[in-house]
Amino acid sequence: MAINDHISNLLARLRNAQMARFDQLEVPATGVLQNIVQILKEEGFIKGYRVVAEKNLSRLRISLKMTPEAGYAIKGLRRMSRPGRRIYVGKDDIPTVKNGFGVAIISTSKGVMTGEKAKKLSVGGELLCEVW
Numbered sequence: 758m759a760i761n762d763h764i765s766n767l768l769a770r771l772r773n774a775q776m777a778r779f780d781q782l783e784v785p786a787t788g789v790l791q792n793i794v795q796i797l798k799e800e801g802f803i804k805g806y807r808v809v810a811e812k813n814l815s816r817l818r819i820s821l822k823m824t825p826e827a828g829y830a831i832k833g834l835r836r837m838s839r840p841g842r843r844i845y846v847g848k849d850d851i852p853t854v855k856n857g858f859g860v861a862i863i864s865t866s867k868g869v870m871t872g873e874k875a876k877k878l879s880v881g882g883e884l885l886c887e888v889w
Contacts, residue, residue, distance in 0.1 A: 761840060763787050764885055767794075768834045774821060775829045786815040792869035793862055793885070794819060800860050800871065802830045802888055833859075837884040847881040859889025 760766050767784050774782040784790060786808055794806045794817055804820040822830040838844040846852070846863070851872040854861050861872030865882035875882065 760785065762836075763790055764793065765836050765839065768836055768886060771819070771821075771831060772834055775831065779821065780823075781818060781820045783809070783816045783818050786817045789864070789869060790817060796860070796862055796869065796871055797831075797888065800888075802860075831888060833887075833889050835887045837861075837886055844884045845882065846884050848876065848879045851876055851881065852884070852887070854887045855889040859887055862886050862888065 763785065767790050770782055770784055791808070794803065797803045798805055802822065804822045806817050806819045809816045809818050824830075851863065852861050854872070862885045863870060863872055863875045863882045864885055865875055865878075865880045867878060867880055869885070870878075
């Protein structure tokens with residue numbers, strides 16, 4: 758099955774895995790998805806991930822972070838820029854997500870990074886998604 762928007766697919770699978778109370782999930786591996794999942798790991802939204810290589814297909818196996826009291830670490834996900842409507846932000850227009858409790862993920866000329874890191878480096882780019 759061909760996937761047109763890998764980022765939306767990742768966010769939907771994360772949301773669905775949490776609704777079904779799964780511990781882990783798998784998504785097709787791409788470079789951008791690997792960067793996004795790495796950011797989610799660094800920011801503490803997931804436990805970890807690894808690349809599972811099969812014959813001609815590689816997949817990302819993502820372990821979700823959950824505590825019995827608070828539930829899953831990811832409370833919400835929102836795809837901002839999409840194939841039908843791209844959203845670009847300048848260095849001064851990078852949004853703050855949920856008063857700093859969330860993270861904006863931006864694709865810049867220096868790679869995929871969080872909004873805070875992009876502000877420090879004074880670069881703008883395409884606003885991919887927001888996670889809180």
